[in-house]
Amino acid sequence: MGIVFLSLGSNLEDRLGNLKKAVKVLKKSPKIEITKLSSVYETEPWEVESPNWFLNLVLKTECKLPPLQLLDFLEETEKKLGRKSKSDNSPRTVDIDILFYNDWIFHTPRLVVPHPLLPKRKFVLVPLAEIEPELEHPQLQKDVKTILEELEDNAQVKFYKKAEELA
Secondary structure (H helix, E strand, O other), X not given: OEEEEEEEEEOOOOHHHXXXXXXXXXXXXXXXXXXXXXXXXXXXXXOOOOOOOEEXXXXXXXXXXXXXXXXXXXXXXXXXXXXXXXXXXXXXXXXXXXXXXXXXXXXXXXXXXXXXXXXXOHHHHHHHHHHOOOOEEOOOOEEHHXXXXXXXXXXXXXXEEOHHHHO
């Protein structure tokens, strides 16, 4: 069993509906239990060429899948929800990233944990700090709150909806 943090984002079509569908799929999985859910934030596109802003949130889960099997499940979920390609930075119906898996540090050709861009992404750090500000990044040995405070990313991240409104 692993404690896994996931980031979800959408900037195409019914953004909130896409996030609701993704959360519903995760909740239905017998291998994943959502234990915390951040609020939804509206965020400027970051390294994505699009006029459409994103809706983002972060989940804390208890997961019974090992990391690469979890990645397979998440990629399949993205495809079912309309994601065309994971390899580019184009707009997407849903994007699900593994941020942390326990306090593990590992690098494979398909998956790097902790997520290598997490310390640079305000759109991930804001919702993560909302639900787990004291979580320590195992490589940086700083908690999420401190990483966010030290961040130089000036992208706009605005509160959009409370987590309860996703149900």
